[in-house]
Structure formats: C-alpha cells, structure tokens
Amino acid sequence: MAINVRIHPLHPNGSQRVEIGGRLDTHTYGELDDRLTLVLAAKVQSLLLDLAQLEYISSAGVRSIFRVRKLLSERGGKAVVANAQPQVQKVFDIVKAVPLSEIFRSVEEADAYLDRIQKKIVAGDGED
Amino acid sequence: MDQPPMQAPSAPSPAAVRVPWHASLRTRLMLWVGLLLALLLLAGFAAAFLAARERVVADAEARTRYEAQQAADRLDATMRSVRVSGEAMIELSNRVSLTRGELLAAMEAMLDANPSTVGGLVAVEPGVLADRAPMAYYVGIAARGVPDRDLLADGYDLAGRDWYQRTLKATSPWWSEPYFNETAGGRYMTTLNLPLRDREARRIGMVSLDVPVQALSSSLESLRTVTGQRTALFAPAGTVAVHPERGVAFAHSLAGYIARFGRGDLEPMESARAQRRGLQFTHADARNGTVRYSVLQPVGDSGWSLQLSLARDAMLAGLDSAMRMLGLIGALVALLLALAVLRLARRITVPLTELTASAGHFASGEFDWPVPHDARGDEVGVMARALERARDSIRLQLDEIGRYAAERQKLQSELDIARSIQRSMLPQDRDFDGAGLQYRLRARLEPAKAVGGDFHGHFPHRGGGAWFVLGDVSDKGVPAALFMARAVTVLEVAAAAGDAPDQVLADAARHLCEGNDACMFATVLCGLLDTATGELAIASAGHDAPLLRHADGRIETIALESGPALGFHAQCSFQVWRGRLQPGALLFAYTDGVTEAFDRDDAAFGEDRLHAALRGSRSAAEACDGVLRAVHAFASGAAQSDDITVFAIDCATRPAAGEWPIRLRVPDERARLPELLDAVAAALRDAAVDGGCIHDAQLVVEELACNLMDHGVRGGVDALAVGLAIEAGRVVVEIRDNGAAYDPLAHPPPDLEADLDQRPIGGLGIHLVRELSQRTVYRREDGWNVLRIELDAILPAT
Numbered sequence: 001m002a003i004n005v006r007i008h009p010l011h012p013n014g015s016q017r018v019e020i021g022g023r024l025d026t027h028t029y030g031e032l033d034d035r036l037t038l039v040l041a042a043k044v045q046s047l048l049l050d051l052a053q054l055e056y057i058s059s060a061g062v063r064s065i066f067r068v069r070k071l072l073s074e075r076g077g078k079a080v081v082a083n084a085q086p087q088v089q090k091v092f093d094i095v096k097a098v099p100l101s102e103i104f105r106s107v108e109e110a111d112a113y114l115d116r117i118q119k120k121i122v123a124g125d126g127e128d
Numbered sequence: 129m130d131q132p133p134m135q136a137p138s139a140p141s142p143a144a145v146r147v148p149w150h151a152s153l154r155t156r157l158m159l160w161v162g163l164l165l166a167l168l169l170l171a172g173f174a175a176a177f178l179a180a181r182e183r184v185v186a187d188a189e190a191r192t193r194y195e196a197q198q199a200a201d202r203l204d205a206t207m208r209s210v211r212v213s214g215e216a217m218i219e220l221s222n223r224v225s226l227t228r229g230e231l232l233a234a235m236e237a238m239l240d241a242n243p244s245t246v247g248g249l250v251a252v253e254p255g256v257l258a259d260r261a262p263m264a265y266y267v268g269i270a271a272r273g274v275p276d277r278d279l280l281a282d283g284y285d286l287a288g289r290d291w292y293q294r295t296l297k298a299t300s301p302w303w304s305e306p307y308f309n310e311t312a313g314g315r316y317m318t319t320l321n322l323p324l325r326d327r328e329a330r331r332i333g334m335v336s337l338d339v340p341v342q343a344l345s346s347s348l349e350s351l352r353t354v355t356g357q358r359t360a361l362f363a364p365a366g367t368v369a370v371h372p373e374r375g376v377a378f379a380h381s382l383a384g385y386i387a388r389f390g391r392g393d394l395e396p397m398e399s400a401r402a403q404r405r406g407l408q409f410t411h412a413d414a415r416n417g418t419v420r421y422s423v424l425q426p427v428g429d430s431g432w433s434l435q436l437s438l439a440r441d442a443m444l445a446g447l448d449s450a451m452r453m454l455g456l457i458g459a460l461v462a463l464l465l466a467l468a469v470l471r472l473a474r475r476i477t478v479p480l481t482e483l484t485a486s487a488g489h490f491a492s493g494e495f496d497w498p499v500p501h502d503a504r505g506d507e508v509g510v511m512a513r514a515l516e517r518a519r520d521s522i523r524l525q526l527d528e529i530g531r532y533a534a535e536r537q538k539l540q541s542e543l544d545i546a547r548s549i550q551r552s553m554l555p556q557d558r559d560f561d562g563a564g565l566q567y568r569l570r571a572r573l574e575p576a577k578a579v580g581g582d583f584h585g586h587f588p589h590r591g592g593g594a595w596f597v598l599g600d601v602s603d604k605g606v607p608a609a610l611f612m613a614r615a616v617t618v619l620e621v622a623a624a625a626g627d628a629p630d631q632v633l634a635d636a637a638r639h640l641c642e643g644n645d646a647c648m649f650a651t652v653l654c655g656l657l658d659t660a661t662g663e664l665a666i667a668s669a670g671h672d673a674p675l676l677r678h679a680d681g682r683i684e685t686i687a688l689e690s691g692p693a694l695g696f697h698a699q700c701s702f703q704v705w706r707g708r709l710q711p712g713a714l715l716f717a718y719t720d721g722v723t724e725a726f727d728r729d730d731a732a733f734g735e736d737r738l739h740a741a742l743r744g745s746r747s748a749a750e751a752c753d754g755v756l757r758a759v760h761a762f763a764s765g766a767a768q769s770d771d772i773t774v775f776a777i778d779c780a781t782r783p784a785a786g787e788w789p790i791r792l793r794v795p796d797e798r799a800r801l802p803e804l805l806d807a808v809a810a811a812l813r814d815a816a817v818d819g820g821c822i823h824d825a826q827l828v829v830e831e832l833a834c835n836l837m838d839h840g841v842r843g844g845v846d847a848l849a850v851g852l853a854i855e856a857g858r859v860v861v862e863i864r865d866n867g868a869a870y871d872p873l874a875h876p877p878p879d880l881e882a883d884l885d886q887r888p889i890g891g892l893g894i895h896l897v898r899e900l901s902q903r904t905v906y907r908r909e910d911g912w913n914v915l916r917i918e919l920d921a922i923l924p925a926t
Contacts, residue, residue, distance in 0.1 A: 026834045027802060056823060058830045059893035066892075087823045094899040095892045 003028035004053065005035045011111065013118040015046035015078075021053025024061030032064050040068070045077045046117065048110050052083035057091050066097040078102065078117060082110040153480070154473035162466030169458035177451050181444060188443035189421050193408060195351060196423035196436035199359070202347045204428035206244050207320070210337050211301055211430075213242045214322040217250075217335045221324060228257055235267045235335070244343045246312055247274040251286055252324065252333035263333075266311075273313040274338070295321040295334040303430055305367045306341050306378055316341040316378055318363065341378075345370045348434075356442020358420075362401055364431025390414060397424050401433045410440075479508045483515055495523045543578035543606075550579050550609055553616055555586055556796075557749070557846050560594050562659040562779075565711055569596060570748035570844070571775040572756055574721075580771035581608025581650070582719050583616050587623050593659055595623040595632070598775045599652040600671065600719040602693075608771075611648040615640060615694065619652065629654040629667035630702035633691065637669065641698040649695030653717050662709045662779060667702040669694050672720060675742065677751070679712030683739050714778045716742055716751055721772035725759045728766045733759055747911035748776035749844040753868050780911070793847055798837050804850060805830055811852050812859065818922040821859055824900045825852075828917050831893035832863045835872055843867035858902065859919045864912040871906040872915065873898060 004021035011017060016039055024032060039047070047068060051057075069079045082104040084092060092098055104110040149155055217238050221231060231250060239245045247268040254262040264286045268274030279286060286292050291304060301322040309317040317338045324333040341361075348359045348370060361370035366381040376385055382398050385391060393411035400407035407424040422437035479501045489497035499519070502512040560567040571584040581601030586594050597619050601608040615636070622635035632654050640650070651670035657663075666674065666686065670693030676684045689703035709715055718738070725733040741758035745751035752774045759772060805826045812822045829850055836848050845867030853860045877898070878891035898904065903918040 025830055056826070058827055058834075059896050060830075060834065062892055087820060091827070091896060094896055097892070 003031055005032055007035065007039060010044070011048075011114070013046075013111070013115045014044070015048050015111070015114045015118075016044045017048040017050055017107065019050045019053065021055075023056040024054060024064065025056060025058040026060040029060045029064040032061070033067070036064070036068055040071055044072075045075075045121075046114050047072060047077075047079040048107065048114065049079060049081050050083050050107055051081060051085065051088055054085060054088050057088050059095065062091060062095050062097045069098065076121075078114065080104060080110050080113065082107050147481075152477060154470055154477045157473045158466045158470040161469045162462050165462040165465055166459065169462060173451065173454060173458060176454075177447070180447055180451075184447050185421075185440070185443055188438055189408070192357070192421055192436055192438045193423050195354075195357075196425040196434060199348055199351055199436060200425035200427045200434045203344060203361075203432065203434060204430065206344060206347060207303070207339075207428060207430045207432070209242055210244055210320050210339055211322075213238045213245060214248075214301060214320055214335050214337050217248075218322055218324055221335075222327065225258075228259070228263055231263075232265055232267055236269070239267060239269050239337070242337075244339050245269070245337045246272040246315075246317075246340055246343075248335065248337040249279070250333070250335055251279075251292065253331070256326070256332045268312070274311070277311065291319075291321060292334065295323050295336070296331040298323045303364055303432065305363045305365050306369045308378070309338070312338060312340070316369070318344070318369070341369050344432075351436060354438070354442075355445070356439035358435075358437050358439075360435040360437075362433045362435070366398070366401065369432075394422075397422065397435065400424050401426075404431065404433070476508065479504070479512075483508075483512055487515060490519050490522065495519055540578075546606070546609065547575070547578045550575075550613070553613060554584060558586060558594075559847070560657070560659040562662065565662065566780050567594070567657060567659055567662070567709070567777055568748045568780065569594065569775075569777050570752050571598075571773065572752045574756070574768070574772045575604075576721070576768045576771050577605050579606060579609035580604055581612045582721065582771035582773040583612045584773055584775050585616055585620065587620055589627075589656060590624070591627065591658075594657045595654070596657065596775070596777070597623070597652060597654050598671070598717045598719065598773060599650045600721075600771070600773070601650040602648055602695075604771060607646065607648065611646075611650065611695075615650045615652070619654065623654075627656075628704060629656055629665050630691075630704045633667050633669045633694065633702045634700060637692075637694045637696075637700050638698045640694045641696070644695050647695070649693045651693045655715075657709065657777060664705075664707045664709055664715065666705045666707075667691070669700075669702060672718065672723070674715055674717035675739070676707070677714040677716060677742055677745070679710060681743055683742060709777060709779045711779045714742075714745065714748060714751055714776055716755075717775045718755070719771060719773040721768075721770035722755060722759055722774060724770060725763050725772065726766055726769055727763055733762050737762060745776075747780065747866065748778040749846075749866060750868065750911060751776040751778070753844050801830065801833055801837075804833065808850065808852065808861075815854055816924045817854070817859055821919055821921040824919050825859055825861055828861055828897050828900060828919070829863065831897050832872065832915065832917075835893055836863075836865050836867070840865055840867045840870075843870050854921070854923065855918075857921065857923060859921045861917040861919065862914055863917070864909070864914045866912055869908050870913055873904050873906060 002022055003024055004019075006019040006021075008017040008019070018036070018039065020032065022028070036047075049065065049068075065079070065081070072079050079098075080102040081092070081098050083106065084103065089103070092103060102113075104113065147153075217235060220226070220234050226234065231252075235248055235250050239248050247266060249266045250263065251265075252263040254260060257263060262280065264279040264284065266277040266279060268276050270276075295302070298321070301320055304319040304321060306316045306318045309315055317340055319336045319338050321334060321336045323331060324335055326332050345361060348361065351357055351359045352372075358372040359370060360368060360372065362382050363369050366383055368377050368380055368382055368385060371377045371385075376389075380388060382394070382401060386394050386398055391413070393413065396409055396411075397407055401424060404426050406426060408422070410419065410421050412419045419440040420437040421440065421443075422435055425434045425436070426432070427434055482500045486497055486499050499512050499516045501508050502516055503509065504512065554571070554573060557568070557570045560569070569586050573580070573582055573584060575582065581604055582599070583601075584596070584598045586596040589595055597616075599612070599615055599619075601611045601615060618636045618639045619632065622632045622639070626632040626635060633652060636652070636654075649670075651668075651672075653666065653668050653671040653674060655664060655666040655674075666688060668688050668690040670690055673686045673688040673690070676686055678684065686705055686707070688705045691702035692700050723733055723735055723738060727733075737758060738755060741755045742751055745754050755774050756772070808825055808829050809822050812825055817825075833848060833850075836845050840848075845865045848863060848865040851862040851864075853862070872894055875891065875894050877895050897917065900919065901917045902920050903916075905916040907914050907916070
C-alpha cells in the first residue's frame with residue numbers, strides 16, 4: 001500500500017493544508033518528506049496536516065511529522081494535525097510527538113486556531 | 129560534561145599589557161638614579177661637613193685663646209697701673225721725708241690719677257713719722273663715692289688684722305680676695321697691699337689701694353657679646369669674682385663651686401689655677417651636657433686668673449644652618465635630576481609599550497598590524513626589527529601549516545575512499561544450506577590504519593561447496609592494501625579453477641611471485657567446505673593453523689603442515705588437512721593481529737586468551753564478536769598495532785520451515801518488509817483477529833524489524849524471522865534475530881515530556897512497541913535473540 005499526499009492552495013491565514021492518506025511507514029515516509037520539503041521551501045508559516053485518509057502510521061512516519069514541526073518551530077511556525085483516525089490518534093497519544101492542544105477533530109477547528117495564531121503574530125509585529 | 133568548555137587562551141589586549149606604574153622601568157630608573165644621587169650628595173656633604181666642622185672648631189678655639197690672652201692683658205694692664213700707683217707712693221715715702229699731711233695729699237693725688245682706684249690706706253708704725261705717732265688713715269676719693277676715714281681716731285684695731293700683719297711681712301705687693309665693702313659704697317672690692325719699708329728694710333707700715341671688682345670686670349664686658357662665650361674671673365686664693373651663673377660670684381671659691389655644683393669637668397682648671405699656669409681644655413658640663421672649650425689665662429703675676437669658654441654648639445651654629453641649606457639644595461637637585469631621568473626614560477618605555485601592543489596583535493593573528501620604531505638606529509629599533517622578523521617567520525610557518533593541513537585532509541579523504549573500496553572487496557557473511565544443516569560463514573576485519581593488508585573471502589565451488597580464504601599481507605597501510613587486492617583476485621581466480629586448497633595456493637603462489645619487485649608476501653589459509661557432507665579440506669601458506677571448537681567445548685588446534693607464504697617462490701607445494709565440521713562445532717581462523725594485540729604494558733593477547741574467548745561461543749557470529757570484544761578489552765585503549773581479522777564457520781541445525789514463516793536477510797531485504805507486514809496481516813485476518821489488533825501487530829513488527837535493519841547489523845544480525853501464534857486470547861508475535869545478545873526493550877524510554885525543540889527524533893519505535901503490547905519477554909535461544917510480544921485481541925467465540 002502506498003501513501004497519498006495532496007497539497008491544497010495556501011490559506012489566507014498563511015497556513016497550508018496537506019492531506020495525507022494511505023500508509024505512512026518506513027517505506028513511505030521518504031515520499032512525504034520530499035513533498036513537504038518542497039512546501040516548506042516556500043515561506044509557509046503553518047501546516048495543517050489533514051490525516052482523514054491516513055490508515056496507518058509507524059514511528060518512521062511520526063518522525064517525519066516531528067521533523068516538520070521542528071523545522072517550522074525554528075522559524076516560529078506551527079504544524080497542527082486534524083482528523084486523525086483512532087488507530088493513528090493512538091500512536092500520537094503514545095509518542096506525544098504533537099501536543100494535544102495542536103491535534104484537532106476537524107479542519108475547521110484547526111483553521112480557527114491558526115487564524116488566532118496569525119492574528120497574534122500580526123499584532124505582535126505591529127507593536128514592534 | 130558539567131564542566132564548562134575550556135576557554136581558549138585569549139590574546140592580551142593592548143590595554144592588558146600596560147605595566148603598573150610601580151613596576152615600570154621608568155619609575156625604577158628614576159628611583160634608582162634619585163637614590164644614588166641622594167646618597168652621593170649625602171656622602172659628599174658629610175665629608176665636607178666633617179672637614180668644615182674641624183676647621184670651624186679649630187678656628188673658634190684659636191680665637192678663644194687669642195681673646196683670653198687679650199682680656200688677660202687688659203686686666204693685667206689695669207692691675208699693673210694700680211701697682212705702679214702703690215709703688216710710686218712707696219717710693220715717694222722712702223725718698224722724700226713727708227709730713228703726715230703731705231703723705232695723705234700725695235696719696236690722694238695718686239688715687240685720683242688712677243681711674244681704677246677708689247680709695248687707699250696709708251698705715252705707718254709709731255716712731256717713723258716726725259711726730260713719732262702712728263698713722264692709719266684711709267684716703268677716699270669723694271668723687272668716686274668713698275669718704276676719708278681716720279682709722280686711728282675710730283679706734284680701728286689695725287694691728288689685729290691678718291691682712292696688715294701679712295702685708296708687713298710681705299716682700300712684694302699682694303692682691304686680697306674680693307670682699308664686700310660697706311664704707312666704699314657697698315661694693316665688692318679687691319685691695320692691692322704693698323709693704324712700706326725704710327732704707328734699712330724695716331717694716332714701717334703699708335699702703336693699700338682699693339679697686340672695685342667692677343673696675344676689673346668691666347674690661348671683660350666686650351667678651352660677653354659673643355654668643356655662647358662666657359668669662360669667669362678668679363681671685364688669687366680661688367674666690368670667684370666674676371661668673372656667668374647668678375649667685376656664684378663672691379659666694380664660692382672655684383673649688384667650692386666645683387664641689388657644690390658637680391662641675392668635676394673643671395677640676396683640671398682648678399689645679400692649673402692653683403699653680404698659676406694657663407690651661408686650654410674641652411670639657412662637658414655634666415648637668416646639661418653642654419660641651420665647651422675653655423682657656424684659663426693667669427693675669428700677669430697678680431695671682432688672678434681669667435677663664436674664657438666657648439660652647440661647641442655656638443661654634444657650629446653657623447655651620448649647621450649652612451649645611452641644612454646645602455642639604456636642601458642637594459635634595460632639590462636630586463629630585464630635579466630624577467624627574468629628568470623620568471622624562472628621558474619615556475624615550476625607551478613608550479616605544480617598548482607600543483612594540484608590546486604590536487606583539488599582542490600578532491598573538492591574536494593580526495599579522496598586518498604595523499611594527500612601530502623599526503627605523504630607529506638604537507636598541508629599540510633593533511628590537512622592533514627582530515619582532516618584525518619573528519612575525520614574518522611565524523606568518524610563513526602558519527601558512528605552511530595550513531598548506532600541510534590541506535594536503536593531509538586531501539590524503540585523508542583519498543584514504544577514506546580507498547578504505548571503502550577495500551571494504552567492498554570483502555564479501556558479506558553468508559549461510560550455506562546443507563542436508564538439514566546450515567553452515568554460517570562469518571568474518572570481521574578491523575584494519576589498524578585506514579586501509580590494511582588483511583583479507584578474507586568465500587567463493588562458491590563448482591562442485592557445490594564453498595571456498596574460503598583468510599590472509600595477511602606483510603606490512604600495513606597502502607602498500608599492503610594494494611598487494612591484498614591483487615592477492616584476493618589471484619586467489620579467486622585460482623579457486624574458480626581448482627578443486628583442492630593445495631592446488632589453489634600453488635597456483636596463487638605462481639601468480640603472486642610474478643613481478644613482485646617490492647618483495648611483498650602474504651600468509652594465506654585456504655579451505656574448501658563440502659556443504660553436503662560437512663567435510664573440510666584446508667591448506668596453509670605460512671598462516672597460523674585454525675582452531676576447531678568441538679560441540680563439547682573442546683578446542684583443537686588443527687594439525688596443519690604449513691607451506692611457504694605466497695610471494696616468495698613461484699614453485700611450492702602445500703599439505704592438505706582433511707576433517708569434518710560436525711553440527712555444534714565451529715571452525716575459527718584468525719590473523720596474527722589477534723594473538724599479537726598488545727595492551728599498555730606490551731603484553732600480547734596470546735593463544736590462551738583466544739581459547740578462553742572462543743570456548744563459550746555458540747555461533748560463528750558470536751565467536752567473531754566475542755574474540756574481538758576480548759581483544760579490545762585486553763588492549764583497553766592501547767593503539768592497535770596490526771590489522772585484526774577473525775573468521776568462523778559453524779554448523780547448526782536448520783530451523784524447520786513453517787515454524788518461522790517469513791525469514792528476511794538483513795539488511796539486504798529491507799524492500800521485502802511490506803511483504804512481511806502483508807503476510808502478518810493476512811495470517812491474522814485468516815484467524816479472524818480484529819482490525820485494531822492487526823494494525824497494532826503490523827506496527828510492532830515494522831518497528832522491531834526496522835530497528836534490526838537500522839541498528840542490528842552492528843550487532844552481527846544478518847537474518848530475522850517472525851512467528852505468529854494465538855495463545856490464551858492474545859496474539860503472540862515472536863521476532864528473532866541472529867545478532868549478538870541484545871534486548872531492545874532494555875533501551876531507556878525517550879523523554880516525551882521534554883520541550884519539542886529539545887527532543888531527539890528517534891527512540892520512538894521501541895516506545896510504541898512497549899506501549900502497544902500487554903507483555904513483552906526477551907530470551908536468548910540457541911544463538912538467537914527472541915522477542916515475544918503479546919497483544920490483546922478481540923477473537924471470535926469458538
């Protein structure tokens with residue numbers, strides 16, 4: 001089984017929604033890494049990883065997501081997770097690679113969160 | 129690692145090289161010059177002072193002597209005049225027969241003519257004058273405050289007076305001691321008594337002349353004007369007539385004064401006075417320590433003595449103040465000179481400071497910083513130029529070091545490439561399946577340098593068996609590596625064509641001898657394993673005989689007749705040892721890097737330790753790793769002196785197929801992992817296990833398999849197998865691998881609470897396995913690591 005990655009257009013709040021489907025494991029994480037590297041090369045502030053179609057994730061896949069979060073946090077950005085299926089959510093719960101506050105049940109909730117973050121950043125810039 | 133990183137020694141900043149003022153060359157130069165000058169001046173002044181002092185004292189003493197002489201002469205003149213008056217009176221009375229009245233008139237005229245006298249007595253014995261009556265009449269000069277007095281009329285007992293009797297007996301005039309005279313106006317007087325004789329030299333009376341002491345002492349007034357100079361006058365019997373100290377005059381004799389006031393220093397003067405001789409002497413007043421120079425001068429033959437003394441302090445007063453002034457000027461000169469030196473020293477110290485600052489910049493690598501004062505012709509210029517030369521030399525050497533480092537780096541990277549090429553020439557470990565048995569060939573090679581001369585290899589035999597070779601080229605490093613490459617190729621070619629190890633070695637010897645101008649050689653062990661029967665045929669070209677570890681643990685050194693090493697002779701023959709590798713037994717071969725590994729005390733590892741390390745090994749991989757571990761532990765950090773190669777073949781019962789449905793070679797067959805996961809899923813679906821459990825089982829297998837593929841190779845893993853079972857309502861997954869004993873679950877859990885930025889990416893897989901499973905058990909079984917994972921499952925009711 002393979003992995004499906006679909007990258008949506010840039011959201012007005014500066015975040016990029018990425019749908020990941022299929023299996024994210026030791027054989028497929030490389031493909032995700034390649035796709036996300038292209039996305040991150042642009043000046044993306046935040047990533048919304050929509051995992052609605054993701055059936056399976058192993059620690060190799062978790063590491064990919066972890067790596068993306070680390071890269072983004074270095075530039076002050078966020079990578080949040082939405083729509084994780086129960087078995088995927090279970091893995092996240094165990095390894096705690098993403099804080100619970102940044103795992104959302106729906107894309108809408110995640111967007112609202114990223115909007116707030118964006119406003120905060122803009123307000124912060126204005127103060128400078 | 130709590131210690132902070134060591135600070136690189138920082139170059140001194142120009143500010144840091146500033147010398148504190150008290151350590152500065154300038155200050156020291158100034159102080160030394162000032163001190164030296166002050167000492168010289170002080171010594172000069174002291175010498176001058178001493179000389180001047182001696183001179184001043186001598187001068188003052190001479191002056192005092194002179195003045196004493198002058199004063200004595202003046203006094204003597206006064207006294208002589210009185211005596212002349214008295215003698216004139218006597219002459220008059222002797223030569224001219226005078227009446228009483230005429231005698232008194234003459235006396236008055238005499239007294240009047242001498243300003244020193246204030247009165248005089250004329251006494252004549254009875255029967256001398258014309259009226260034969262005695263006479264005793266005192267003639268006073270009314271103008272000088274002294275009245276006349278007729279002593280005879282007053283009933284004065286003249287004859288009863290000592291001084292009258294003494295005068296009558298005297299042959300010459302004599303001066304009386306001073307006495308207080310009420311009649312003559314309450315003054316101290318001294319009297320010159322002269323005897324009166326007739327022509328027959330009979331004593332007929334006397335004449336005396338009174339002189340106030342004041343008249344004598346007034347001539348000494350001028351002496352008192354000199355500071356520190358004192359005068360004293362002593363009467364003939366020693367009575368003090370004039371004395372600078374209040375209350376001494378007329379109250380004491382000199383002897384009495386000496387006794388009364390503790391003036392022992394004046395004793396010599398008293399004895400000189402008594403003998404009527406002069407004396408010059410220096411004495412100290414014991415009462416106040418005053419040192420004085422005194423001159424005692426007798427006043428003519430009158431019996432009086434004059435003392436003139438001058439205090440030593442007074443003599444030196446002028447000298448002292450002059451010396452003080454000179455000292456002050458000297459100190460000022462020393463100070464000015466020291467300041468001048470301070471200014472001059474700037475010409476040395478300022479350039480020195482600037483040069484030091486430049487040196488500081490060189491130390492921090494700023495070699496283009498200019499060196500000041502390098503054009504000066506003095507020592508500073510010499511130093512500046514020396515500094516410049518040193519700087520240029522350092523810069524040159526640094527450049528050279530940089531060039532060497534670059535070359536070395538290039539060489540190193542070439543060596544790294546050579547190393548990876550050489551490693552790629554060594555074959556992978558391999559298993560050969562026989563009839564129900566499995567022969568596992570394992571080898572490990574650790575070069576002492578980047579590249580080495582040890583080698584091992586195995587090639588398939590055209591008859592169905594396996595060739596194996598193990599060799600050690602003389603020397604180490606690049607030359608050995610090149611010869612090793614040739615040896616491996618030659619041996620492989622020879623093995624492909626040969627059927628017996630002695631033939632292969634003989635063939636290889638012939639080829640390796642050709643064109644071996646460098647005289648390199650290799651010791652080689654060559655063997656053939658018949659995988660169908662387990663039979664072994666081994667030949668040695670100068671190599672250590674291999675060891676056979678039997679199933680019962682006994683270790684046998686194979687009795688192998690060795691031939692010459694390859695590379696010496698083109699024609700040589702070799703003996704062949706034949707034997708069989710039984711199940712559970714193990715053939716172990718090695719290069720001398722093992723037995724000749726040295727510890728820090730230069731002791732060799734040796735065969736005994738090799739046997740001990742080998743004894744407990746249960747598989748070829750364990751034997752190789754165990755021996756290497758033992759060698760490393762023995763050397764414990766001592767530098768590796770030679771390439772180390774170990775090689776082992778074991779014979780094990782092959783695990784039955786089906787029990788372990790899926791076997792993967794690690795890490796070559798990583799791509800087959802999805803196949804493995806699919807097989808796991810399919811097997812569990814067949815058993816109607818729920819989807820969640822299948823997911824977890826797949827996750828567990830993937831994590832553990834990946835872990836083995838990523839990290840297991842280091843531990844000698846080259847095969848893994850997965851078994852599945854359903855026991856007591858749980859899915860049991862067993863994963864086994866043939867690496868060195870290692871329990872992955874013993875790995876500490878990752879710190880999941882750490883900040884996202886701080887957390888390492890990794891260590892998550894094992895954590896997942898641990899969290900997903902209900903129970904995990906690790907065991908070691910027949911050379912395999914076996915990890916048993918139990919997962920909760922929802923199973924259909926049976």
